[in-house]
Amino acid sequence: MSKSKKKRSKHKSNVSPIRPEAAPDLPSADTPAPRITLTPEPVPPELGLRCCSPEPGSHRLENLDHAIKAQLAHLTLGVSPFGMSSSIFNWWMHLAASPGKQMELMEKTMRRATRLAMAAGGQKQSDPCILPLPLDQRFDATEWQRWPFDLIYQNFLLTQQWWYDATNDIDGLSRRDEQVVSFITRQMLDMMSPSNGLWTNPEVIAHTTKEQGANLVRGWQNLLQDWERSAAGQPPAGAEDFLPGRDVAATPGKVVYRSHLMELIQYAPQTGTTVSEPILIVPAWIMKYYILDLSPDNSLVRYLTRQGFTVFMISWRNPDADDRDLGMSDYLDAVGAALDAIGASVPDTPVHAIGYCLGGTLLSAKAAQMARDHDDRLKTVSLLATQVDFEDPGELQLFISESAVSYLEHMMRDQGYLDTKQMAGAFQLLRSTDLIWSRYVHEYLMGRPQPMFDLMAWNADATRMPYRMHSEYLRSFYLNDELSQGQYQVDGRPVALSDISVPMFCVSTTGDHVAPWQSVYKLHLLTDTDVTFVLTSGGHNAGIVSEPGHAGRSYQISIASHDDNYVPPEDWRTQTALQDGSWWPELVTWLRSHSSGEGKPPAMGTGDGSALPDAPGSYVLQR
Numbered sequence: 001m002s003k004s005k006k007k008r009s010k011h012k013s014n015v016s017p018i019r020p021e022a023a024p025d026l027p028s029a030d031t032p033a034p035r036i037t038l039t040p041e042p043v044p045p046e047l048g049l050r051c052c053s054p055e056p057g058s059h060r061l062e063n064l065d066h067a068i069k070a071q072l073a074h075l076t077l078g079v080s081p082f083g084m085s086s087s088i089f090n091w092w093m094h095l096a097a098s099p100g101k102q103m104e105l106m107e108k109t110m111r112r113a114t115r116l117a118m119a120a121g122g123q124k125q126s127d128p129c130i131l132p133l134p135l136d137q138r139f140d141a142t143e144w145q146r147w148p149f150d151l152i153y154q155n156f157l158l159t160q161q162w163w164y165d166a167t168n169d170i171d172g173l174s175r176r177d178e179q180v181v182s183f184i185t186r187q188m189l190d191m192m193s194p195s196n197g198l199w200t201n202p203e204v205i206a207h208t209t210k211e212q213g214a215n216l217v218r219g220w221q222n223l224l225q226d227w228e229r230s231a232a233g234q235p236p237a238g239a240e241d242f243l244p245g246r247d248v249a250a251t252p253g254k255v256v257y258r259s260h261l262m263e264l265i266q267y268a269p270q271t272g273t274t275v276s277e278p279i280l281i282v283p284a285w286i287m288k289y290y291i292l293d294l295s296p297d298n299s300l301v302r303y304l305t306r307q308g309f310t311v312f313m314i315s316w317r318n319p320d321a322d323d324r325d326l327g328m329s330d331y332l333d334a335v336g337a338a339l340d341a342i343g344a345s346v347p348d349t350p351v352h353a354i355g356y357c358l359g360g361t362l363l364s365a366k367a368a369q370m371a372r373d374h375d376d377r378l379k380t381v382s383l384l385a386t387q388v389d390f391e392d393p394g395e396l397q398l399f400i401s402e403s404a405v406s407y408l409e410h411m412m413r414d415q416g417y418l419d420t421k422q423m424a425g426a427f428q429l430l431r432s433t434d435l436i437w438s439r440y441v442h443e444y445l446m447g448r449p450q451p452m453f454d455l456m457a458w459n460a461d462a463t464r465m466p467y468r469m470h471s472e473y474l475r476s477f478y479l480n481d482e483l484s485q486g487q488y489q490v491d492g493r494p495v496a497l498s499d500i501s502v503p504m505f506c507v508s509t510t511g512d513h514v515a516p517w518q519s520v521y522k523l524h525l526l527t528d529t530d531v532t533f534v535l536t537s538g539g540h541n542a543g544i545v546s547e548p549g550h551a552g553r554s555y556q557i558s559i560a561s562h563d564d565n566y567v568p569p570e571d572w573r574t575q576t577a578l579q580d581g582s583w584w585p586e587l588v589t590w591l592r593s594h595s596s597g598e599g600k601p602p603a604m605g606t607g608d609g610s611a612l613p614d615a616p617g618s619y620v621l622q623r
Contacts, residue, residue, distance in 0.1 A: 070414035083403030087180035094173040112158045130157045138195040143202035218447030238452025249290035251302045253615030256605035257341035263315040263617040269601035270305040278310040284358035285316035294454045298547040318463045318622035321416030326466040350379035360386025368495035382505040387515045389484040394516040400478045412467040420462035497526045507534045509543030521569040548582040555583040
């Protein structure tokens, strides 16, 4: 059986929902009124009490619930305490009913206490009783290997390991509840880590002694400055040195089309001839578009134009409360409008479409819709750090459940959007050791703030998310996983990724905590086309911004034909050769191999561009 047949069997059948029968004709005014009987009719079980008229004042009570939960959500930055409390209760009940697991934990407690006592009794400093995890660098300094700090950090690591054992492999407890409780305990332990303490961190003590406390004075000043900037809604110190249009997002170009939701930028050609097929880049709207047009030396846009491509980029509007009713359909239509505008500038020519992160998910749905509707304007589709299957989205799923989404909706409904701070809080918790506590130690205890750089400044230049769109996105993609199952509807009809027939280029990163690469790899199961898959070093953002010459970069690449047998992700990683350098040249080679040649660069815009600004446009400057 071919791979395509196997894939198509994965999709659930798209059974049309049962529609109610047409209502009978209403009686005319001359028709006698029917006799009213007192015999109650049975209530359909699927309707419950909804068939009854609402009690007087019920909307008032619903509004009370909404007001209370919206205010709570503001206090918790949108993170629901209800779902987490439920998971903790489930864990506690299952653990209480598992005496064997309890005895196992007691035995491990005794063994670890014995190991720690042996370490305290004179074991060699070079042979600790427990080692940190490979990515945990909190205790790498030589100061931690001296008494008593060696015992302090080893006791902490043993405690951390015990709590991992206590929250995993509980009989009868769902995997998601285990992950939630394990995540919560890890956050609490990271907060109480000895590396965060003034008197329990030997590096801080040595630094304070050497500077006679001057580091603490600087740290206090840094803390006050950060607090004042945060309270005033200002970006972090140093971000003003990375202004869009001057320092970043500086590739020459012009806005050639504008709608309420987006500006379309066409970049000026950098070569005498250009590849016939233009490129459309669809970025995520969770952040500003210029992650792919950072500084001149690490701009993917500038790199592509210098390789002879005509590049268009969408710059999304930063929505406010008036945009609360913008939905996923509006963003899909915006991609269609961008293709229309490109078609007016470069007529009768298919487009190489590239989507990044959330923009890649949007592009995938749009490409599936276009394939369904026999719209052949796409030449290829490239996805960068993009998920289309949300069954296992990594630790981000811990913030997404029916309870969490409903709770978040109350806050978004109240203000009309999801605010940047509320969104950033969840992402920081995913990497709290690096993004919260490491910064706390270096900037406030050591008094050494990290110098601002382009990627850090971009990360602070976040955007808001419209209420309706974000609710639809969380429910349709994360909660229900509709896109991967062929159930996501566009224009009233479902779309299937297996309908996409154009070649695809997919890039994922080894350290991606937003779109784990094993989840991104599932694209092989969901499409019936040739897929070139790249796994590169780095995180969700830094792995994509990987220009040639960037030290320490490596990647793996392979091509899977549409009729090849499926290879599991870990097997693929073992079998595929590791190559040093940037993956960007691979993208250029692949795009050229699927292009029809070169010709004269197209004109900039379609004639009415005089009324529109030069790149980077005006939407990117919205706060």
